[in-house]
Amino acid sequence: MADPALELDGLEVRYGSVPAVRGLTLRLDEGEIVGLIGPNGAGKSTTLHAIMGAVPAHAGEIRLQGRSIRKRSPEAIAHAGVALVPEGRRIFSEFTVEENLKLGQAAGRGRRSGGLILAYDLFPMLKEYRRRQAGFLSGGQQQQLAIGRALVAEPEVLLLDEPSLGLAPLAVDSVFEALRGIREQGVTILLVEQRALHTVALADRTHVLVGGELRLTLSPADAHHPDKIVSAYLSS
């Protein structure tokens, strides 16, 4: 059996003595979308930051295509093939759209320009506005830029931290539509979201994280049973 694209094995993260993620085990096979939902403070974003090496993992293992990436620096993990679309987008507002996209090439994987072509394909607006200052884009456009910037790196695994946060419903739909397009390119996606129904419907599997622990795993069919999702949230 092939190594999973990304694997978390008993991941523990603590802030001081406070546990944020407790024994989290996850597996993402190549080309899958896996959702991670749960109430605020469940440890979803912390999990993504631990994968990126931005917060230290206290115990457990993180493997990218079978190789450990735990204890590596964020830039080394980016170079290894993991890209993060951070919460709040964190685009460089004073840079042009093009400069933001060029920063995506910092991971040194986007030299073939396939990533840039995919970004422009998915979000034609980026090409049209490439000379515009990124700070002048709308929230939805900035989110497209943040996703496009991550794609330019041509990652094996794409992590998204609440990409629909603060967006109008139409913009949310276009983000989820774009994720479908990215999956078709064979990119493995770990999606952290608050929009549970959207996520469950899109992802191959969606895990519900509560108090830093996996509480439940949902399939796309469960999107028709919101009560199941609600009860998982309420049990926290």
Next chain:
Amino acid sequence: MILAALDFQTFSDAIGLGAIYALMAVGIGLVFGVLRLVNFAYGQLIMAGAYTLAYTSSWPTWASIATCFAVVVALSLTMDLVVFRPLRGQSPAVMLVTTFAIAFLLQSVALIVDIRDGTLGQVTAALTFLNEPVKIFGGDVRKITLVSIAIAVGALVLLALLLAKTTIGLHTRAAAQDFRTARLLGVRANRVIAFAVVLSGLLAATVALMMTVTLPFVTPDFALRDTIVVLVGVVVGGIDRLWTATLGGFTIGFVSGVLNGLLPTDKTVYLPSAVFTLVIIVLLLRPAGLFNWGRHAAGERV
């Protein structure tokens, strides 16, 4: 009206001093951008450059200048490797106090190596002709003033191009704006910091060269007072951004030069009081920086 009272030489000297201070401000601002570290020891890099020029003054001029650049850049990189890197992520207060310690350590080392064997005081003798005046618009202007302005403008244009047009420049600008996100995108922290440190060292060596032409007598406190004034200028201008910091450096140099010209010769002792009174007024009125419009002051580093 005030400017009309100035003679042309004072005015040009003030611009010349502003140009040198602007280069120092860029050197300090570059490192602050990527490390959020106010390097008080920047003056000691210039001092080390000046001593290098002094000790190599019997060499061919080009060799002496090349050695000066090599020593200052090496010292700058060593400072980063030995002190700044282990302290990265510490509070700004810890880092600032550490740079104080480095400054005084280097000054003490200079006291030890300064053996007064007669080789000092003859820094780059080949360049002393730059102190001669030339006539411009009927006024006397020293050649070094013109050279300082030309070098400062050239260095700033080159730096601006480097930051705007190259990949490492883009990465450095990104790191200065949001280091955490830049690293998550794959920007290599050590590389951009080394880039900023090397540029900062090159600027310190350039300043050492220009200052030693006018002040050939090198002492362990060489450039110390200038560094303090420039640090103040950088904060007054707005340390948050490179261009505001640079303007701050230029402005405090220019104002010092102008006030120096305006004060009667027997009253120049009041120059620092006059300059720093202005600084306090500016900071009270514009705490985020004189040139920092529509933004809050630095300090936050996510």
